[in-house]
Amino acid sequence: MTRLERFLAQSRGEYRRMSLGLHRMRELLEKTGRPDKAFACVLIAGTNGKGSTARMVESVLRRAGYRTGLYTSPHLVRFSERIRIGGREVSMDRLEEILADWEHAGLADAEGGIPAGEGERLTWFEQATLLAFEAFRSEGVEFAVLEVGLGGRLDATNAAEPLASAIVSIGLDHTEVLGATLSEIAREKAGILRPWRPLVLGAMPETVREELRRLALEAGAFPILAGEPEGEPRDFSYADFTKLSIPLEGRHQLANAAVAIELLWALAVRGWPWSETELREGLAAVSHPGRLERVEGAPPVLLDGAHNPQALEALVRYIQEKFPGRPVSVVLAMAKEKDPRAALGILGALKPRWYFTVFPNERSLPLERWRELAAAEGLTGEFFEKPEAALDRARAETPPEGLVVATGSLFLVGGLREALGLDSGIA
Structure with missing residues (x-):
């Protein structure tokens, strides 16, 4: 069994063994030389729509000429679907090499786990996230789009420092972990905001969005409320842009597109510019298998x-x-x-x-x-x-x-x- 096969086998029962927290991830990021510092990034959370939004942002940035990384979950068939570089899945051989490097550096134990702290190990998702960060660093990624796995505040992706963040939607899911009310879930997802950084808020109940806006202001972040596009996915307008198109089904994808465009605007003023042509081409090239x-x-x-x-x-x-x-x-x-x-x-x-x-x-x-x-x-x-x-x-x-x-x-x-x-x- 290869190191990668051993790692993938450990995913069985991961949800049941889940232990949220950032301390393990932060410790291993330090031990591995902070791979997350090798690239700029955004964090995208939400009950629904975060995967589609992440793909839209990455597609536009890639069209703009940046070497992009995209980290999403879960995968449909292959683990490598979660980690994409320049629009392509990372090779399994590259992941095997990274795991071998960790083993030779004494980071991994005999079972392939990665010890962290007092008697703890990285969870499977934390190790997957660390793999993504190392793959991005080793492959020269300039900008990574990170989809939050679960919640936000204590998710492994939140160990990175984003230039901007987004919460696409709020709904009832994973209530046994995140809380039983929309307000409780919203507060968990609000953990991805950063002082002096933009936080884009998508379509959600107005009371919840207002609470998130208030939390952002209290933390010194800059809340941005995404608007409502007009039209259909194949022909819609948003702000100054008309005749935009996304090849994804469902009117809910318009709300996701609004969040993506607001995020891209926030990045443009922070040194990651793109053109209208690149926006159009990037949105038109998006795909998201298994969704309608x-x-x-x-x-x-x-x-x-x-x-x-x-x-x-x-x-x-x-x-x-x-x-x-x-x-x-x-x-x-x-x-x-x-x-x-x-x-x-x-x-x-x-x-x-x-x-x-x-x-x-x-x-x-x-x-x-x-x-x-x-x-x-x-x-x-x-x-x-x-x-x-x-x-x-x-x-x-x-x-x-x-x-x-x-x-x-x-x-x-x-x-x-x-x-x-x-x-x-x-x-």
């Missing part, structure tokens, strides 16, 4: 990793707008810590046929629980041990003019993308 991703066929398949109420509501609105009146089948799997009852209620607006399944991860909600929930809600459905079998049955039983939707988890979507042969060339 359509697979043509009869019926077509829509793959979407929505896994919290806010994202599921956006999915339902999109289907009602783009596929009105069509029969819908839903292939559904979710993680145990999510709210499956809420998902059933939201997706129930589509009056779908149900195909319940599980994904190969200990976090998956088991089929027995789906059977209990379906019975309690008076739903009839079919149950499958393998997602591919659920999708095959849904496609076979849905009329050609209908729609099959696979949703509830990025774990589900990643596996189905691979099964459908969509994995190659993820950009």
Whole structure:
């Protein structure tokens, strides 16, 4: 087993073993010579939309000629999807070399873990983040766009010092870790702001945005409230820009684009300029697999990793707008810590046929629980041990003019993308 294979194997059970905090990350950044100081960066947090926003910002900066790094999570199929340099996934060989360097320097123990402090080790996500920072440094990245993993205040990415930060949205997710109210979650995400630096705030309940604006001012940051673009994703206007286009589905992507443009403006006045042409070309080149991703066929398949109420509501609105009146089948799997009852209620607006399944991860909600929930809600459905079998049955039983939707988890979507042969060339 290679060092990288050993590291990847340690991801099993990571969510259950999660331990938030910055002290371990800061200690290892010092021991490795502060790789995070080798590049400028922005931090992007949010319940939903932070991945799309990060991709937009990176794409424009890359078009502007900067050597960019992009760090996102989770991955759909390969770990290397999380770490991109100049728009391309980092090579697995390069990651193996970094792990070997740490081992030879005495940073890693015999099991491949990285000790930190009194009897602690870096968590798996912290080690992944450290890998990204070292890959960016070794590959000469000038500017890195960092998507926060969970929350903000205690997330490993927050050990870096951003030129600007953004909170794209606030919704109820990871409540067992971040808090049970929007206000509590907002305060956790506000931990990514920095004094004397911009903090862009996206579309969210006005009371929450006002609270974040106040927190930013109290901390000496400069809050920027993103506006509302006009138009559709393929043709929209924002501020002084008209006829902009993003090849991402769903009107919610307009709000993400507004945050990206405000972030880019904040960077331009801080020494990272770009032109209007580069903005247009960068936005037009963005991709984000597994988010309202359509697979043509009869019926077509829509793959979407929505896994919290806010994202599921956006999915339902999109289907009602783009596929009105069509029969819908839903292939559904979710993680145990999510709210499956809420998902059933939201997706129930589509009056779908149900195909319940599980994904190969200990976090998956088991089929027995789906059977209990379906019975309690008076739903009839079919149950499958393998997602591919659920999708095959849904496609076979849905009329050609209908729609099959696979949703509830990025774990589900990643596996189905691979099964459908969509994995190659993820950009």
